[in-house]
Amino acid sequence: MEEKNSILSKRKNFFISTYGCQMNVNDSERMSCLLEMTGWVKVPQPEMSDLILINSCSIREKPVHKVHSEVGRYKYLKNKNPYLKIGVSGCVAQQERSRLLKQLPLLDFVLGTDAIDELPEVLSRLENEDREVVSVQQKTQDPYHIKTLIGDPGVSTFVNISKGCDNFCTFCVVPFTRGRERSRPLVHLIEDIQSLTKRGVKEVTLLGQNVNSYQSPCGANFSRLLENLALHTDIQRIRYTTSHPKDFNEELVDTMQKYRNKIMDFIHLPVQSGNDKVLKDMNRGYTREEYIEKAYMILEKVPGSVLSTDIIVGFPGETEEAFEDTLSLLDKVPYEMIFSFKYSSRPFTKAKSFKNQVLEEVKSNRLKRLQKKHKKLAFSLVEKYKGAVLKVLVEKQDCKTKLFVGRSTQNKLVYFEGIKEDIGQIVPLKISHLNISTCYGKKI
Ligand code: SF4
Known part of the structure; x- marks a missing residue:
C-alpha cells in the first residue's frame, strides 16, 4: 500500500x-x-x-x-x-x-x-x-434494526424508534432524504433501553420523524410502546418527539395520563399554520379546529401538560388573512415555546412548484410579528413557575456558570447550586426567577 x-x-x-x-x-x-x-x-x-x-x-x-x-x-x-x-x-x-x-x-x-x-x-x-x-441506496425492508450506539450516554439520551416518513408534507424534503417510514421492533427497544439504564441512563427521548405512526412488526402502536417501556424497563423518564397532529389520538393521551410518573407531560405538536387553506396546501391532514380540539384534549386529560409547536410563515399562497389565523391560534393554544421559520423551497417537494410564492420581505415581517406576539404571551404563561416546586432530573454541571442543570417534567431547563452527587437524581427545586426558556431554582 x-x-x-x-x-x-x-x-x-x-x-x-x-x-x-x-x-x-x-x-x-x-x-x-x-x-x-x-x-x-x-x-x-x-x-x-x-x-x-x-x-x-x-x-x-x-x-x-x-x-x-x-x-x-x-x-x-x-x-x-x-x-x-x-x-x-x-x-x-x-x-x-x-x-x-x-x-x-x-x-x-x-x-x-x-x-x-x-x-x-x-x-x-x-x-x-x-x-x-458510497451507498445512497435507501433500504426499504421492514423492520428497522439499529441498536443505540453512544459513547457516553450520560443521564438523558435519545433513542431512535423509527426513521423516514410517509406523510409527504408539500414543504418537506424528509421523505426524499430519509426514505419511507420504518419502525424498530418493540422487543428490541425494550432491550435497548434496559441496557441504557444499566449504563446509568435515567431518561430517554424517543425519536422519530412521526413517532405517532410508530408500528412494531408485532402490531404494537406508539401507545403500546410507551406502556411497555413504562412497565418493562427501569427507565425513570420517557419523552418523545416529533408528534404529528393527525396521528395524535386519545389512546395516547390516556396512556400518558396512566403512566404519568414515567411519561413526561411535555408535548411538541407542530401545527405549521393556523389557516385551513394553508394546512390543506401543506398536506398536513388536519384542520385548525381539529388541531385545537386535540390540544384541548391533551390539556384537559393531562392537567399541567405543556405544549410547544413549529410554525412556518410565508408558505406559498399564505395571504395576510391566512397569516392572521396563525397569529390568532396563539391566543387559543397556550404554547410555552414555538419554533418559527420562514418558508423556503426544497428540492423534490411539491410546494417548490407552487406559483404564488410569498415575497421575502413579507415573510420576514410576518416572522417578526409572530415571534413578538409569542414572546408577549409566553411571559405570562411561564410566570406560573415562579415560586413553584419543579422535579428536576439533574444532568450535569454547567462548565461556564458552575451551576448544576437539568430538566423538569415540563421540559423546563433549570439551573441551581448543587453538588456532584445530584447528577442523575430527581431533585425538587423551588423556582426563584426565570425567563421564557430557563428557570433558576433552589433546593428545598
Ligand atoms: S414535516 Fe414531518 S410529517 Fe411532514 S413530511 Fe416532513 S417529516 Fe414527515
Whole structure:
C-alpha cells in the first residue's frame, strides 16, 4: 500500500461537523462510536484531524451552499495534510449524491442516510481508491434494526424508534432524504433501553420523524410502546418527539395520563399554520379546529401538560388573512415555546412548484410579528413557575456558570447550586426567577 494514500497507517483523528435536528445529532454520535470502535480518535477542531465529516441537514435554508462553503474552508488543510479525507453525510449527501463529488473536487466521499454503519468500511476502501460515492441506496425492508450506539450516554439520551416518513408534507424534503417510514421492533427497544439504564441512563427521548405512526412488526402502536417501556424497563423518564397532529389520538393521551410518573407531560405538536387553506396546501391532514380540539384534549386529560409547536410563515399562497389565523391560534393554544421559520423551497417537494410564492420581505415581517406576539404571551404563561416546586432530573454541571442543570417534567431547563452527587437524581427545586426558556431554582 502506498504511503501517500494511507489514512490508517498514521494518526487517526476525526472531526464531525453536525447540522440540523436531533436525528442528525444522533447519527453523528453513531458515526463517532463506529470510528472510535475502529481506533479513530475524536478531536474538537478540524485542524487536528485526518478525517472531516460534514453531517449535513437539508431542512433549513441553503443547505447545499453550506456544505460547499464548509468544504471550501478546508482547502488549506487538504494542502497541509495529504492524508486528510473529507466526507459529507446526512440529508444533503442523500439528496445531491454524485453531484457533490462532481462539484467539490476536495471531497473524498458521500455517505447516504442509510449508509452510516458502512463508514468504517468506506474508509478502508478509500485506502485503495481515489474517490467514491458510497451507498445512497435507501433500504426499504421492514423492520428497522439499529441498536443505540453512544459513547457516553450520560443521564438523558435519545433513542431512535423509527426513521423516514410517509406523510409527504408539500414543504418537506424528509421523505426524499430519509426514505419511507420504518419502525424498530418493540422487543428490541425494550432491550435497548434496559441496557441504557444499566449504563446509568435515567431518561430517554424517543425519536422519530412521526413517532405517532410508530408500528412494531408485532402490531404494537406508539401507545403500546410507551406502556411497555413504562412497565418493562427501569427507565425513570420517557419523552418523545416529533408528534404529528393527525396521528395524535386519545389512546395516547390516556396512556400518558396512566403512566404519568414515567411519561413526561411535555408535548411538541407542530401545527405549521393556523389557516385551513394553508394546512390543506401543506398536506398536513388536519384542520385548525381539529388541531385545537386535540390540544384541548391533551390539556384537559393531562392537567399541567405543556405544549410547544413549529410554525412556518410565508408558505406559498399564505395571504395576510391566512397569516392572521396563525397569529390568532396563539391566543387559543397556550404554547410555552414555538419554533418559527420562514418558508423556503426544497428540492423534490411539491410546494417548490407552487406559483404564488410569498415575497421575502413579507415573510420576514410576518416572522417578526409572530415571534413578538409569542414572546408577549409566553411571559405570562411561564410566570406560573415562579415560586413553584419543579422535579428536576439533574444532568450535569454547567462548565461556564458552575451551576448544576437539568430538566423538569415540563421540559423546563433549570439551573441551581448543587453538588456532584445530584447528577442523575430527581431533585425538587423551588423556582426563584426565570425567563421564557430557563428557570433558576433552589433546593428545598
Ligand atoms: S410529517 Fe411532514 S414535516 Fe414531518 S417529516 Fe414527515 S413530511 Fe416532513
